[in-house]
Amino acid sequence: MEYRSLGNTGLKVSVAGLGCGGNSRLGLGRGASFDDCVAVVRTAVDLGVNFLDTAEAYGTEEIVGAAVRSYDRDRLVISTKAIFKADADTSETVTRRVEAALKRLGLDYVDVFHFHAVHPNAYEYHRDVLAPALARLKEQGKVRHIGITETGPRDPEQKMLARAIQEDPWEVAMLAYSLMNQGARRAIFPVSQRRGVGTLLMFVVRNIFSNASYRRDVFAKLVEQGQLDASILSDGDPLGFLVADGVAASITDAAYRYARHEQGVDVVLFGTGNKAHVQENVDSILRSPLPPPVIERLHALFGRLTGVGLDLPGPVKTS
Numbered sequence: 001m002e003y004r005s006l007g008n009t010g011l012k013v014s015v016a017g018l019g020c021g022g023n024s025r026l027g028l029g030r031g032a033s034f035d036d037c038v039a040v041v042r043t044a045v046d047l048g049v050n051f052l053d054t055a056e057a058y059g060t061e062e063i064v065g066a067a068v069r070s071y072d073r074d075r076l077v078i079s080t081k082a083i084f085k086a087d088a089d090t091s092e093t094v095t096r097r098v099e100a101a102l103k104r105l106g107l108d109y110v111d112v113f114h115f116h117a118v119h120p121n122a123y124e125y126h127r128d129v130l131a132p133a134l135a136r137l138k139e140q141g142k143v144r145h146i147g148i149t150e151t152g153p154r155d156p157e158q159k160m161l162a163r164a165i166q167e168d169p170w171e172v173a174m175l176a177y178s179l180m181n182q183g184a185r186r187a188i189f190p191v192s193q194r195r196g197v198g199t200l201l202m203f204v205v206r207n208i209f210s211n212a213s214y215r216r217d218v219f220a221k222l223v224e225q226g227q228l229d230a231s232i233l234s235d236g237d238p239l240g241f242l243v244a245d246g247v248a249a250s251i252t253d254a255a256y257r258y259a260r261h262e263q264g265v266d267v268v269l270f271g272t273g274n275k276a277h278v279q280e281n282v283d284s285i286l287r288s289p290l291p292p293p294v295i296e297r298l299h300a301l302f303g304r305l306t307g308v309g310l311d312l313p314g315p316v317k318t319s
């Protein structure tokens with residue numbers, strides 16, 4: 001495994017991080033047992049993954065807590081989050097919900113606590129009214145660092161995060177980035193690097209790079225909307241060049257490698273309920289970058305797109 005600093009937090013994190021949400025939710029999403037989900041987490045940790053991201057909304061905090069009990073806590077970096085409503089939640093509810101998360105995890109502290117999926121309209125309320133409660137929990141040692149995550153599907157232009165990365169108290173940010181959703185390359189990473197904000201990537205694969213028939217539908221729609229030229233559909237799979245001549249082992253492999261080697265990326269989160277995929281994804285994230293001409297082609301083809309592949313949780317429909 002390779003490790004790097006998470007922004008200016010002082011935390012050393014594995015470049016591959018296990019996402020315990022998404023559609024898979026460690027396997028809970030398809031009805032796997034508690035023990036099978038624990039085994040997915042342990043497979044990742046045994047491969048050197050030390051960054052684990054969960055959330056109240058995923059229903060996986062107890063699983064993560066059970067899985068990590070037999071490891072050295074100091075070597076693990078555990079992140080969780082909760083969704084709060086602007087104008088309804090208060091600093092008291094923040095404190096209560098953080099303490100409830102710690103109880104579910106069976107931990108004395110979390111390394112990062114994030115406000116989850118913050119909409120641009122709710123940003124100032126989170127910063128001014130709710131974040132001071134996280135600062136107090138930080139003083140008490142229950143939260144080590146303060147994070148914020150965007151809502152990919154409802155804020156595809158990343159308006160909330162473009163503000164947050166310029167301001168206190170955010171030390172870590174979770175954002176959507178992929179080979180067909182490259183906006184952060186221009187708008188987020190230059191600033192997050194300059195300010196020392198740690199970055200965690202989500203939506204790197206999701207449905208679009210793991211489900212070929214869904215991907216075909218997405219491409220057809222982008223052509224229909226005039227966002228891509230129709231010629232892209234003329235020669236079989238529009239992403240075929242990623243797996244031609246051994247460039248990448250699969251589209252999923254290419255998607256994780258593309259994201260992992262972008263300047264300013266600290267952790268690539270991968271979500272899965274499949275132990276074999278844990279191994280495959282760790283291998284992908286540790287592989288060399290895609291060749292420069294392939295990256296240039298991805299930038300030229302898809303660099304102008306916004307919000308592609310940012311599906312809400314749940315099954316996607318294919319034609």
Ligand SMILES: NC(=O)c1ccc[n+]([C@@H]2O[C@H](COP(=O)([O-])OP(=O)(O)OC[C@H]3O[C@@H](n4cnc5c(N)ncnc54)[C@H](OP(=O)(O)O)[C@@H]3O)[C@@H](O)[C@H]2O)c1
Pocket residue numbers: 018019020021022023024027053054116117149150151152174201202203204205206207210252269270271272273274277280281
């Ligand atoms: N707003 C937020 O805060 C927010 C929103 C979204 C995500 N997140 C975080 O980001 C994490 C990652 O996002 P994500 O769950 O969408 O993960 P992802 O890594 O982008 O995509 C995961 C999807 O790809 C499949 N997959 C994974 N590895 C594969 C492989 N090697 N081959 C084929 N299919 C593969 C998974 O199904 P299998 O189970 O079959 O592997 C799952 O359907 C989440 O778990 C969560 O921690 C946060």
